[in-house]
Amino acid sequence: MKKKSQKRMITKDMLKTKSFYLKSKLLNRSRRGDPRLKSTKKMVDMVLNLNLKAIQQEKPITLTTILSPSEILYALDLIPICAETTASFLASFGLGDDFLTIAEKHFHSPETCSFLRCATGAVMDNLFPQPAAVIATTHLCDAGAKMISYASQVYDCEYFLIDIPQEKSEEAIDYVARQLEEMAQRLSELTGRKLSKEKLAKAIERSNEARRYALQANELRQSIPAPMRGSEALSYLYLPGIGFGSNETVEIYRKMAAELERRVAKKFSPLEEERHRLLWLHVKPYFPNRLFRYLEKEKKASIAFEEVNHIFWPELDPEQPFRSVAQKLNANLFQGPIDSYIELLLNLVEKYKVDGVVHYAHWGCRWNYGRMPNVKEALQAKGIPFLRLDLDSISSRDYFEGQLNSRIDTFLDMLS
Amino acid sequence: MKEFKTEVDFDSQINNSKLLSIGWLCTYTPEEVIYAAGFHPFRLLEDTPSTKLADTYLHYNLCPYVRSCLDFGLRKENQLLKGIIIVNSCDAMRGLYNIWSRYLSAETFVHFMELPKVATSLAVDYFKKEIQKLINSLEKHFGRRIKESALYEAVGIYNESRDLMSELYELRKDQSLPLNGTLVSRVVRAGQIIPKKTFNQKLKKLIAEIKTTRARADQPEKPRIMIVGSLLYNSQLIETVEEAGAVVVCDDLCTGSRYFEGRIEDRDNLVEALSRHYLLKTPCARMKDTSLRLEAGRKRVEEYRVDGVIYQTLKFCDNHLYDYPVYQEFFKKLDVPILQIENDFVGGNLGQIKTRIEAFIEMLSMV
Numbered sequence: 001m002k003k004k005s006q007k008r009m010i011t012k013d014m015l016k017t018k019s020f021y022l023k024s025k026l027l028n029r030s031r032r033g034d035p036r037l038k039s040t041k042k043m044v045d046m047v048l049n050l051n052l053k054a055i056q057q058e059k060p061i062t063l064t065t066i067l068s069p070s071e072i073l074y075a076l077d078l079i080p081i082c083a084e085t086t087a088s089f090l091a092s093f094g095l096g097d098d099f100l101t102i103a104e105k106h107f108h109s110p111e112t113c114s115f116l117r118c119a120t121g122a123v124m125d126n127l128f129p130q131p132a133a134v135i136a137t138t139h140l141c142d143a144g145a146k147m148i149s150y151a152s153q154v155y156d157c158e159y160f161l162i163d164i165p166q167e168k169s170e171e172a173i174d175y176v177a178r179q180l181e182e183m184a185q186r187l188s189e190l191t192g193r194k195l196s197k198e199k200l201a202k203a204i205e206r207s208n209e210a211r212r213y214a215l216q217a218n219e220l221r222q223s224i225p226a227p228m229r230g231s232e233a234l235s236y237l238y239l240p241g242i243g244f245g246s247n248e249t250v251e252i253y254r255k256m257a258a259e260l261e262r263r264v265a266k267k268f269s270p271l272e273e274e275r276h277r278l279l280w281l282h283v284k285p286y287f288p289n290r291l292f293r294y295l296e297k298e299k300k301a302s303i304a305f306e307e308v309n310h311i312f313w314p315e316l317d318p319e320q321p322f323r324s325v326a327q328k329l330n331a332n333l334f335q336g337p338i339d340s341y342i343e344l345l346l347n348l349v350e351k352y353k354v355d356g357v358v359h360y361a362h363w364g365c366r367w368n369y370g371r372m373p374n375v376k377e378a379l380q381a382k383g384i385p386f387l388r389l390d391l392d393s394i395s396s397r398d399y400f401e402g403q404l405n406s407r408i409d410t411f412l413d414m415l416s
Numbered sequence: 417m418k419e420f421k422t423e424v425d426f427d428s429q430i431n432n433s434k435l436l437s438i439g440w441l442c443t444y445t446p447e448e449v450i451y452a453a454g455f456h457p458f459r460l461l462e463d464t465p466s467t468k469l470a471d472t473y474l475h476y477n478l479c480p481y482v483r484s485c486l487d488f489g490l491r492k493e494n495q496l497l498k499g500i501i502i503v504n505s506c507d508a509m510r511g512l513y514n515i516w517s518r519y520l521s522a523e524t525f526v527h528f529m530e531l532p533k534v535a536t537s538l539a540v541d542y543f544k545k546e547i548q549k550l551i552n553s554l555e556k557h558f559g560r561r562i563k564e565s566a567l568y569e570a571v572g573i574y575n576e577s578r579d580l581m582s583e584l585y586e587l588r589k590d591q592s593l594p595l596n597g598t599l600v601s602r603v604v605r606a607g608q609i610i611p612k613k614t615f616n617q618k619l620k621k622l623i624a625e626i627k628t629t630r631a632r633a634d635q636p637e638k639p640r641i642m643i644v645g646s647l648l649y650n651s652q653l654i655e656t657v658e659e660a661g662a663v664v665v666c667d668d669l670c671t672g673s674r675y676f677e678g679r680i681e682d683r684d685n686l687v688e689a690l691s692r693h694y695l696l697k698t699p700c701a702r703m704k705d706t707s708l709r710l711e712a713g714r715k716r717v718e719e720y721r722v723d724g725v726i727y728q729t730l731k732f733c734d735n736h737l738y739d740y741p742v743y744q745e746f747f748k749k750l751d752v753p754i755l756q757i758e759n760d761f762v763g764g765n766l767g768q769i770k771t772r773i774e775a776f777i778e779m780l781s782m783v
Binding site for chain 1: 473474475477478479504506507508510511512514515518528530532533534538539542545701702704706731732734735737738739740741742744756758
């Protein structure tokens with residue numbers, strides 16, 4: 001109860017103060033009996049630090065969509081503030097609906113993705129200082145590019161839209177690489193940050209190092225019992241989203257792999273019991289909720305792995321930074337022919353020895369709903385139980401715990 | 417006001433054609449290529465759409481137009497439909513491609529085209545390759561060669577059509593003409609569905625009729641409306657606006673001026689010319705540069721002497737929904753009232769919309 005009342009006391013204005021971040025950093029480090037991995041705490045620390053640096057305007061800021069070319073931004077020593085992860089951050093403080101209301105008052109439709117609508121509210125409420133530029137990529141969804149376009153008009157700043165085709169081909173990679181190079185040069189001019197081959201190569205090397213640790217961690221998570229709670233792992237979306245290329249991301253995955261290795265060696269699991277093993281698709285609700293408590297603690301269902309943590313791209317070439325980053329963007333598992341994605345899912349089902357798949361469906365996410373029929377059919381054809389869980393990730397307005405739990409109960413009964 | 421009546425029949429049902437056809441959905445599809453391949457290109461745009469069958473595949477929070485197109489495919493009523501071209505215009509279209517290729521590719525050829533969101537020279541070059549891939553893919557699947565001369569002829573026919581539609585729109589600027597938006601909307605709809613040569617002949621006849629039978633009678637001043645947004649299946653919304661006492665004089669719709677604006681001038685390098693034409697035309701909300709749309713809107717307000725704007729979006733169309741706040745602010749600055757309507761337009765439920773439109777027109781009439 002105490003924790004809840006503390007969260008309720010957080011206000012929008014507090015997020016613009018240095019003391020809020022310093023206090024949050026302290027709380028993140030010193031929570032007693034905290035079951036989280038140290039790497040998770042470190043990741044939360046990274047997010048708080050970036051936000052603190054942003055409000056203090058230590059470095060130029062870029063507002064981006066998730067899955068933007070982060071390696072280039074870190075090479076330029078810029079602060080990337082990601083719209084979608086900012087929304088999840090705000091929702092976790094119970095402020096998601098406040099920012100959604102701000103956007104809706106300014107004629108933003110409540111039917112759009114709430115991650116981006118919440119971030120729009122944050123832009124309108126001047127949560128961040130003026131960015132040097134805003135950046136979006138086109139491969140994930142339409143709404144991201146539109147939200148960033150809107151932000152560029154509010155801030156009256158340059159808008160880079162990296163156009164990424166759905167097809168996975170050398171031609172597409174070349175097309176993206178040339179756009180990235182143009183963007184990097186222009187960003188360098190706009191911010192006065194010098195771009196060099198060395199800086200780019202170092203960012204790529206850091207990205208590769210983080211990737212190697214992440215792969216190790218993912219492999220360790222194949223162990224039974226699960227060495228990590230899936231609900232905790234879902235918050236790592238921040239890193240593939242916008243973290244690769246930074247020193248912190250290397251350190252977080254290094255710690256994660258080491259901690260998981262120790263847990264696996266001891267056969268330690270943070271879950272008391274693992275009655276069912278699940279593969280989780282898409283994201284999660286970020287506002288305070290009891291979904292995972294019910295699933296993991298009460299129903300003893302373990303989320304063995306999440307697609308958002310799958311490392312989908314090959315090792316990058318520091319000698320060819322733009323082409324490499326283009327290749328990474330083009331390799332995204334959420335784009336391109338659905339058949340290769342389904343192949344990957346079936347592979348994950350086997351690797352992580354799961355009994356069923358939960359397809360979390362964030363209301364307003366068109367691409368996720370668009371792929372769902374093919375995913376469901378392919379899994380059912382293989383006899384893999386499938387549950388669609390509709391919920392909004394940011395707004396708690398339509399969160400009805402009882403209904404959600406009933407759906408989970410029915411699904412888990414079927415697995416039994 | 418004396419209503420202008422025409423003898424020309426513009427009724428367009430998508431299943432009426434007797435030609436082997438290839439369907440398209442997005443106005444960024446280079447129809448000329450389909451035509452040059454010897455098929456009748458037509459837009460999947462049913463007058464009274466249904467989503468009943470499609471709803472078992474696609475969730476209802478996806479674009480109703482896309483769901484209606486899937487429904488059309490699933491009903492398998494059109495035996496002459498030999499293929500479909502799906503362009504990467506939005507999230508819902510990608511979902512449609514996945515489903516169509518999974519469940520309907522045995523009956524129909526299905527081709528997916530990339531479509532840049534930017535209109536740079538790099539993008540024009542990339543889209544040019546996409547058009548070439550479409551040519552290759554049609555040639556391979558149907559075993560027929562698309563000759564340069566056929567493409568040349570197609571561009572000529574489509575240019576003629578564009579010119580005629582532009583001429584019709586020009587006539588709408590003349591306030592003394594009793595030309596209403598309902599008729600024009602039926603014409604543009606037919607332009608997307610019936611064979612192009614037939615359409616061009618009909619439109620020539622209509623334009624001649626309008627020019628010779630000008631009923632410049634004592635017309636009361638009516639509020640002049642521009643409709644902006646995604647697409648309209650039929651003229652129902654425009655009829656509602658006009659029944660409420662206004663006249664629709666222009667639009668920025670993909671079932672309106674965005675379908676035909678511009679023309680292809682360079683006929684030496686046709687594939688590149690097609691790429692330039694489609695990517696550089698007045699953009700849809702899916703494209704990066706919103707300012708071009710706003711500027712085109714401002715020009716229309718001036719040229720057509722627009723009194724009010726109706727911004728209509730299909731439900732769940734993120735691209736258009738995100739642009740509304742920008743439009744709202746822009747037209748507010750121009751002192752042009754704006755009304756937003758968001759609907760699926762599938763169930764024909766216009767009751768509530770009608771009330772809002774009537775109130776809006778009443779407000780404009782008082783100004």
